[in-house]
Amino acid sequence: MVNYACAAKALCGMPTIPLHESAHCCMNCGEKMHGALCGALYAELCVPINRCRLSANGRRLVNSLGTLICATCIETCRSEETVPIADEAAAHAAVAAADKADHQSEDDNGSVDSLSTEALRLSSEALRSTINPPDLCAVEEMLNDSSIVEPRDRTKMVLFLAHSARIIDALSVYKDLVPKKMLQFTKELIVNEIRRRAPGMKINAKNNKVDELWAKMPPLTDPRDLEYIRTEERKIYDQLTRAAEEQTSDREGSGRLTPLQVMRFWLIVLNDPEAYQRYKRIQQSSTREMLDAGTSFMSEFTEYVVSKHNDPSVVYSTPSQPSLHSYFARPIVCCHFPDFILTAEKVKKIIADTRRHVTDMVMRWERSGNGSNQLVDEGDSNGEIDYDLWGRFDPETMDGDDRGNYLGTRPYHWLMVWHIVDEGDLLRFTCAMLRDEHSASSSATPSAVSRGNSSTSSARRYAQQQFELTKQIAKSVKDISKAVAEYGQNEDAVTERHYKIRRLDKLRGQRYLVFSTQCNTDNDEEKAAAAAYVRELDQTIATLQEEIDG
Numbered sequence: 001m002v003n004y005a006c007a008a009k010a011l012c013g014m015p016t017i018p019l020h021e022s023a024h025c026c027m028n029c030g031e032k033m034h035g036a037l038c039g040a041l042y043a044e045l046c047v048p049i050n051r052c053r054l055s056a057n058g059r060r061l062v063n064s065l066g067t068l069i070c071a072t073c074i075e076t077c078r079s080e081e082t083v084p085i086a087d088e089a090a091a092h093a094a095v096a097a098a099d100k101a102d103h104q105s106e107d108d109n110g111s112v113d114s115l116s117t118e119a120l121r122l123s124s125e126a127l128r129s130t131i132n133p134p135d136l137c138a139v140e141e142m143l144n145d146s147s148i149v150e151p152r153d154r155t156k157m158v159l160f161l162a163h164s165a166r167i168i169d170a171l172s173v174y175k176d177l178v179p180k181k182m183l184q185f186t187k188e189l190i191v192n193e194i195r196r197r198a199p200g201m202k203i204n205a206k207n208n209k210v211d212e213l214w215a216k217m218p219p220l221t222d223p224r225d226l227e228y229i230r231t232e233e234r235k236i237y238d239q240l241t242r243a244a245e246e247q248t249s250d251r252e253g254s255g256r257l258t259p260l261q262v263m264r265f266w267l268i269v270l271n272d273p274e275a276y277q278r279y280k281r282i283q284q285s286s287t288r289e290m291l292d293a294g295t296s297f298m299s300e301f302t303e304y305v306v307s308k309h310n311d312p313s314v315v316y317s318t319p320s321q322p323s324l325h326s327y328f329a330r331p332i333v334c335c336h337f338p339d340f341i342l343t344a345e346k347v348k349k350i351i352a353d354t355r356r357h358v359t360d361m362v363m364r365w366e367r368s369g370n371g372s373n374q375l376v377d378e379g380d381s382n383g384e385i386d387y388d389l390w391g392r393f394d395p396e397t398m399d400g401d402d403r404g405n406y407l408g409t410r411p412y413h414w415l416m417v418w419h420i421v422d423e424g425d426l427l428r429f430t431c432a433m434l435r436d437e438h439s440a441s442s443s444a445t446p447s448a449v450s451r452g453n454s455s456t457s458s459a460r461r462y463a464q465q466q467f468e469l470t471k472q473i474a475k476s477v478k479d480i481s482k483a484v485a486e487y488g489q490n491e492d493a494v495t496e497r498h499y500k501i502r503r504l505d506k507l508r509g510q511r512y513l514v515f516s517t518q519c520n521t522d523n524d525e526e527k528a529a530a531a532a533y534v535r536e537l538d539q540t541i542a543t544l545q546e547e548i549d550g
Contacts, residue, residue, distance in 0.1 A: 007031035011071035259413035
């Protein structure tokens with residue numbers, strides 16, 4: 001049963017998203033909520049809370065890990081003071097007295113009133129016994145001041161600050177994670193931030209466009225401000241991705257692929273020796289015994305990595321790579337989620353997505369001139385690509401790590417995937433980057449790629465077919481020369497024969513491309529369609545050859 005009533009009420013950060021039975025509940029009021037977007041973790045609250053105003057259940061859960069409190073309860077229970085409680089003993093005594101009053105509510109109404117009065121008295125004394133506020137950075141003070149930034153606008157303000165400080169491109173990273181209005185940074189918001197950073201600067205929103213206002217934004221110089229914004233933005237990103245996973249868990253029985261699951265997959269391939277060796281063999285042709293048993297190297301790898309990925313005891317963490325991106329400054333634990341099940345279809349999707357995203361990032365990196373091959377242009381004839389260095393990053397020989405500049409609009413985790421496959425020397429293998437001698441053109445035939453020692457392997461058969469095709473082309477050229485000599489007096493016959501021969505060459509070239517697709521694809525439907533088309537081309541080629549020879 002879908003329920004649209006969030007505990008945060010008017011302060012709900014996701015008013016159009018339905019609530020499900022597995023949704024989080026507020027520790028104070030007990031109603032369901034969307035998660036930290038509609039409130040906050042109680043342990044990470046930045047506003048003071050008067051614990052005596054909490055419900056009995058709320059006071060019972062204040063020291064529990066991972067408890068959430070909705071934005072409505074935060075506003076209801078927040079303390080009038082803006083400084084933390086100095087006398088923790090008095091505060092605990094006040095809460096204990098209030099708890100005792102709750103337990104005796106059914107026995108003696110008079111004692112409830114006296115105990116509640118005593119609890120409020122102790123709490124008031126504790127609040128009056130204050131200390132100097134902590135040394136907060138300017139951004140933290142601003143975000144914690146509800147008179148400047150309302151709690152429901154705090155997430156938008158953090159994203160705005162991270163975008164203005166060029167920590168992230170919030171418009172692209174959060175495009176699919178938050179409502180559009182949360183990324184609509186108005187002129188008024190930009191002007192207010194400019195005036196906060198540079199109080200003496202004269203700025204007018206009416207006479208400047210949005211791009212001009214962004215260009216006039218003074219940079220943040222306090223490293224504490226930058227570090228605080230990075231930390232808060234990372235919390236928001238983690239909460240949003242987890243919330244998105246929870247929202248779809250009820251609609252998909254095995255869960256959807258998330259950045260953590262993708263990184264977990266590649267960490268298993270890199271760190272598990274058996275998974276690594278099996279992955280290196282997935283492009284090899286099946287042996288006769290495997291064909292008889294109906295298996296392949298790909299199916300064996302998939303079965304093994306699925307069992308490891310779905311094992312809760314297998315836990316890996318990403319390496320600390322602050323130079324790659326600030327998001328990876330600290331290790332990220334990639335554990336197993338109970339509502340996610342890796343399947344064979346998802347393994348194929350992870351590999352295909354990795355090939356597409358990482359190849360595009362590496363090609364952009366290499367073309368920029370900052371890559372391992374230091375290329376200026378792909379077509380530069382003065383130098384050749386060193387395929388052993390393609391996409392590889394060597395911190396000892398390269399001046400800084402700028403791979404993050406080529407992420408584009410992709411999520412952060414693809415940078416870590418690039419780093420992982422590079423560490424395992426799997427980059428060219430995963431991206432299917434072949435050397436020039438293995439590529440085909442109108443004037444060259446590709447060399448054979450060894451995929452095994454078996455004489456009956458598909459790679460050897462493929463190489464033999466390419467050799468036979470080369471012989472046929474040579475024979476066709478010889479026949480053309482003979483035909484010109486024989487029919488030199490008949491221009492019409494020669495013209496018609498030349499047309500048929502050119503068409504025959506095009507058909508053979510088309511057959512070569514289709515047969516290559518049939519050999520390289522793992523999709524059974526594509527193989528069947530390619531085989532049917534090859535048979536049709538063979539019949540057409542045979543008929544045309546008879547007309548030319550006749």
